[in-house]
Each structure stands twice: as C-alpha cells, then as structure tokens.
Amino acid sequence: MTADVIKASQASFIIGPPTAPEELKSLYQKLGAEPGQQNSLLAKKLFETRKDSVTVFSNVTQNGKSLLHRMLEGILRKDVAKVESAITQSMVRGEPAPCLTISLQKSAYSDGTPLAANLTRTAVKDLEMGIRMAFKAEWVQSVVV
Secondary structure (H helix, E strand, O other): OOOHHHHOOOOEEEEEOOOOHHHHHHHHHHHHHHOHHHHHHHHHHHHHHHHHHHHHHHOOOOOOOOOHHHHHHHHHHEEEEEEEEEEEEEEEEEEEEEEEEEEEEOOOEEEEHHHOOOHHHHHHHHHHHHHHHOOOOOOOEEEEE
C-alpha cells in the first residue's frame, strides 16, 4: 500500500457549469445577471438537463458497462465488475449543480475487492479531470469521505 492510498467509503464529484456550447454558456451568464422567479425556472431546467447527461454517463450501456465504468477501468488499470453510483443535487453559489457519488464500498473489482481498498488520490484527480472533460465543465470538485 502506498502513501497515496485513500481510505474512504464514497467519492463525490460536483460538476460545474459547461464551458460550451455558447448558447448554453450565455444562458448561465443571463442566469447570474438577473435574479428572479423566471431565472429559478431556468436554473431548474438547466440543472435537469445536466442531471440527465450525468445519468446517461453513469447508466449501463448495451455492452454492459457505463461510460463511468469504462473510465474507472482506464484510470485504475484493472477490470471493474460493478460500479454503484447515485446522482443528487448540490448547491454552489446558490445554483443547483449535479453531484455524482460513487460508493467505493459497493463498487468492486472483478475479484470482489471493493474500490475503496486501494483508491489513490491520483486516481481521484484523474477521474475528476475525466469527468470535467466528458461534460466540458468549467470545473469539477471532488470530495472523498
């Protein structure tokens, strides 16, 4: 075991607003400039759209693995048998943001070992960067507990 290993039960990734396309970026700028009832409806719609994208990212595809699952295998360089995740809403500066949480105890390698057994800080940072790129997000903040 290296000093880089984290002992944790879950890793959460709060996904910031997208940097592109320009139409969506301008909606976020409008949202920040004009407070009010109309903007809360817009914020809710934008959050739901982003949450749907994260759901597609973490749901199993026809080949039996989600994009998240395949990303984890690439980063961890091991066969991952299952990935348990959930998507919730976090609030960042008063705006809703999707939060992808991976259960490190329930997610396991093909030999049954939970991901929590040898997850490293480097792997979490790599996953953070991969999620940021996948969603073209301005930022992704990880919390590992």
